[in-house]
Amino acid sequence: MKLKPLCLAIAVMGLSSSYALAADGTLKFEGTIENSSCQVSGADKTITVKMGNVSTGVFAAGKEGPSVPFDITLTNCNAGTYYLVLEGLNTDNTLLLDTGGAKGVGIDIKDSGGKKLKLTNELVLENGVVEGEGGGQDITFNLSANYHALGTVEAGKANATATFTVVRK
Numbered sequence: 290m291k292l293k294p295l296c297l298a299i300a301v302m303g304l305s306s307s308y309a310l311a312a313d314g315t316l317k318f319e320g321t322i323e324n325s326s327c328q329v330s331g332a333d334k335t336i337t338v339k340m341g342n343v344s345t346g347v348f349a350a351g352k353e354g355p356s357v358p359f360d361i362t363l364t365n366c367n368a369g370t371y372y373l374v375l376e377g378l379n380t381d382n383t384l385l386l387d388t389g390g391a392k393g394v395g396i397d398i399k400d401s402g403g404k405k406l407k408l409t410n411e412l413v414l415e416n417g418v419v420e421g422e423g424g425g426q427d428i429t430f431n432l433s434a435n436y437h438a439l440g441t442v443e444a445g446k447a448n449a450t451a452t453f454t455v456v457r458k
Contacts, residue, residue, distance in 0.1 A: 326367035327428065327455055336361060338434050340396070345442045348394065354436035356399070361430040361453065369457040371428055372411040377451030379408045383437050390446030394436050398451075401431040411456060 329336075336359060343354040361373065375398060378385040382405060383395035398406045406412055436447060 326365065326369075326457060327363040327371065328365055329455070330362035330364050330427075340434065340436065340447065343436055343447075345444055348436070348438040348442045352438040353397070356403075356433045356435045358431070358433045361432065363428045363430075363455060366426050366428050367457070372456040372458065373430060374411055374454045374456060375406065375408050375451050376453070377408065377449065380439065382406065382408050383439065384408065384449045384451055387446075387448045387450060390448060392443040392445065393438060393440040394442050394447060395439050396434050396447075396449050397437045399433045399435070401433075403433070406432075408451070 338357055338359045340354070340357055347354055363371065380395065383397055385395050386392075398408070400406060400412075
């Protein structure tokens, strides 16, 4: 049978052929690896926002609980524009609660003007710029959080966890 040599010849030709297509574009990656110029204020880098006790009846009227202000403070920052990236389980940019507690509610995070932030996006806030040549400056991001009804609210613990990353550009 001459089928085996024919198959072998086709396989060798397929492996040795090259693409005749020209490149359509180029990817260039540019960046810098640097020592962190900012540190989150506080020894354990955890910021706890005390949301308080909110009645389920609040959500029937306005669908939002009261606003609770909090800050993320960075110390010893070099010159540059700083962004936050907030991440956590979310739906429609509302942070979902940890399992095993209240149901039908999440947490909205807002800037100092009350605008709901888009989670997992770079967030540059009004006070996230350090100017000048020297370092050692502090930045404070002023934020707020409130419970937000996602459906029928059921009572229980209403805790959530999010992480944040600081990016300098």
